[in-house]
Amino acid sequence: MDNVKNKTAIVTGGGSGIGYAITEDLLHKGAKKVAIIDLPLERCYNATVTLQEKFGKDRVVFFPTDITNAESYKETFKDIVNVFNGLDILINNAGICKDNNPEQTFAINVVSIETLNFLFFSLNKI
Ligand SMILES: NC(=O)c1ccc[n+]([C@@H]2O[C@H](COP(=O)([O-])OP(=O)(O)OC[C@H]3O[C@@H](n4cnc5c(N)ncnc54)[C@H](O)[C@@H]3O)[C@@H](O)[C@H]2O)c1
Secondary structure (H helix, E strand, O other), X not given: OOOOOOOEEEEEOOOOHHHHHHHHHHHHOOOOEEEEEEOOOHHHHHHHHHHHHHHOHHHEEEEEOXXXXXXXXXXXXXXXXXXXXXXXXXXXXXXXXXXXXXHHHXXXXXXXXXXXXXXXXXXXXX
16 A cells, blocks of 8 residues: 555554554554554454554544444544544455355445445545
C-alpha cells in the first residue's frame, strides 16, 4: 500500500491477523490516523495498545463494534468521521468462515461490507 501518507483509514477486523498487519503497515507508511473496528475483545484492546506504543497514542483508535449490528456500526462510522474530520480509506477486512452458520457469515462477509461501502462512497461522493 502506497500513497497513504497523512491519510485517515478504517480497518475492520484490525484487532488480529491480516487486519492487524494491514493496520500496522498503514501506520508504518505514514497514515495519519487509523480506526480499528473490531469486536470488544481483550486481544483487540491489547493490539491497539501495542500499536499505540509503537506509533503514537493518537494515531490508532479502537472502536469496539459488532459489524453485524447495523445501527451500531453506522454510529461508529459517523463517530470516526467526526473524530478524524473525514475519511480517506476503508478496508473491509473483518470476516469469518463458518459453514454451520450461513446467516452470520452472510451478515459479516456480505451485508456489513455493502453497508460500510455505501456509507464510505456517500461520504466521499464517489
Ligand atoms: N487467513 C486466511 O487464510 C484467509 C483466507 C481467505 C480469506 N481470508 C479473509 O481475510 C480476512 C482476515 O482473515 P484473518 O485470517 O486475519 O482472520 P482473523 O479471524 O484473524 O481476523 C478477523 C477479524 O475480524 C473480526 N471480526 C469477526 N467478526 C466480526 C464482527 N462481527 N464485527 C467486528 N469484527 C469482527 C475478528 O474479531 C478478527 O479480529 C477475513 O475476512 C477472512 O475471511 C483469510
